Amino acid sequence: MEFCPKCKSMMVPVKGVSKCRNSKCGYVKEKETDQESLMSKAARSEREVTVLEGNIDQGLPTTSVRCDECGHNVAYWWLRQLRSADESETRFFKCTKCGLTWREYD
Structure with a gap:
């Protein structure tokens, strides 16, 4: 249009x-x-997605959740829409100490 x-x-x-x-x-x-x-x-097809490397965790919110790998109680968290729009988002966690990443299952 x-x-x-x-x-x-x-x-x-x-x-x-x-x-x-x-x-x-x-x-x-x-x-x-x-x-x-x-x-x-x-021009539209040349648009690229910038992948951030290094300290990409800086700026992410943290929460109190226990890491199964090292037992640390603080992790970064973020949400991603993995399934169709009518289903809820998936919450991911990343331990601030060992870097283990896992998802929250409902």
Whole structure:
């Protein structure tokens, strides 16, 4: 879905161009050429996810939970949506002493 840059109304496709639905505005956008379309798709596919290494735990909240590996009572925690959206998130823990990572099972 595309919106008019002038009046923010919705644009509708008409005979190879996009026209603003607002008749008072009259903005018309020509259809992108195949080359422009390919370039925008390439730009989207080049987006990379930055993986943090090192002290990524800094800034995570901590909680009081016992580590089965070393017996320490403080761990970092975070939530991840692993299953479908209608199911609850999974809570992960990482021991601040030994680095053991585990998940909480309901």
